[in-house]
Amino acid sequence: MALDREDVKNIAQLARLELSDEDIGQYQTDLSNILELVEQMNAVNTDDVQPMAHPTDAVQRLRSDVVTETNQREKYMSNAPAQENGLFLVPKVID
């Protein structure tokens, strides 16, 4: 399926990616070509085929509902780009 500029803008918005005008044109071509490759699979009859989620047939494993981690807040915040008083800083969200 060939995508138009608006399609690419919508996808980028869903993916939270800022694109320049120039990028939009390039991605329009690239993504359309990739979808053309992908659509070759439309030739396969998939009636009554179960979609596969995982290569192994394993069932979801459960663990006991007990605390296994200790509080390591400082460690985990050491990679944060902006923080204050043990909290992540982000631009104002609510006016």
Add this chain to the structure above:
Amino acid sequence: MSDLNKLTIAGARDALRKGEVTAVELTSACLTAIEGADALGAFVHKTPDVANDMAVAADARIKSGDAPAMCGIPLGIKDLFCTKGVASQAGSRILEGFKPQYESTVTSNLFGSGAVMLGKLNMDEFAMGSSNETSCYGNAINPWRRDGSDADLTPGGSSGGSASAVAADLCLAATGTDTGGSIRQPAAFTGIVGIKPTYGRVSRWGVVAFASSLDQAGPMTKTVRDSAIMLSAMSGHDAKDSTSADLAVPDFEAMLTGDIRGKKIGIPKEYRMDGTPAEIEKLWAAGADMLRDAGAEIVDISLPHTKYALPAYYVIAPAEASSNLARYDGVRYGHRATLDAGEGIDDMYEKSRAEGFGHEVQRRVMIGTYVLSAGFYDAYYNRARKVRTLIKKDFEDVFATGVDAILTPATPSAAFGIGEMTDADPIQMYLNDVFTVTVNLAGLPGVSVPAGLDAQGLPLGLQLIGKPWEEGELLNIAHTLETATGFVSKPAKWW
């Protein structure tokens, strides 16, 4: 002993145990080789101090008589693995400066058995690529060159730094990861051995996620024996990865008997593709003859859905990637864009991700977003998952007829030049994985073995695909093939 960096794991292990060499000497030889090899762009974070400390500890352990096989073996670690306190960027600008506070299970297993970390290795950004050219660090270069040419070639990807480092003897072995061929294709391009284990054999915990239902880590080594030794050390059940298999890990090395009499090897007709060079066809036929001479039975087989593997892969892998990479939001770690006055949190997400992700990653995140979006989910994502079921069934049907392993080419060409494919449309690059993606979709083990040189003097590999959890048998067949080909060529040093 001289040229210690050129040793295999097995050779170094035996020398260490006999006291002929120390881990400190081995490590020092590798560090010297690394210092002289910046032109290869293989190591992107060097950790000589960590390496020396680990080597001293390994020597003490060997002296005390407690020396597992990997004890004292200097390794390179792909940048995709989280290593505690050591930069782990997945080849991406978005993780610039990121230092994990924990150790991945694979590196933890390796270091726990005494292996030494020399540093982190170059790779395509988030393991998305087949030439190592999408890396934020710049290119990794293949130590091999065409006869009479000084043009730089790619080592393949995404584990390009790993392949380059092992082929150039900068380390004894390296870790790699493989989502669609990222261990096997670079191994083939550089004349080394690489195995992608059965999905679930090796823990994914602490490995930066690309496509979680396809990703597996594995060893990249100079010989099949080394892959067997290192795979045993990397594997094992891990409660922290819910898809990790609760199975005992065999001693894979002990299974390398060289006896493959009576084994049935399948040759899939669908892997004869238009445009495959005659040299590769010839090598493939020669490989089959060698296995027959070793006592195996060669049978023609059919895997009818093969040609739909790449299309299905380019739905499933980007879909999973778009979800996995949603975590890079500029809040908790990684790159955050500088904002102008009045810009809000959505601007922060959009700018940080646009600045942090390269074009190939952005392409795949957008494809993934699209195929998962309302209205397109059934037509793309669900259909791809059904095709995946059929691809897996193709293999199951073949194995049900008594086939023990499948022999195919590893790649559709030898290593290509830097820039040769990046100028083309992305699909040309994707075609590199045409022989390898089926294995990830079906969750099977696959190994690439160097089998010869092409007319220009570049290595070519053959791939063997095995039954689930039968890595031991697969490696034994690979070992037999390796012995029969007698491949011992090394790149002439130019760097």
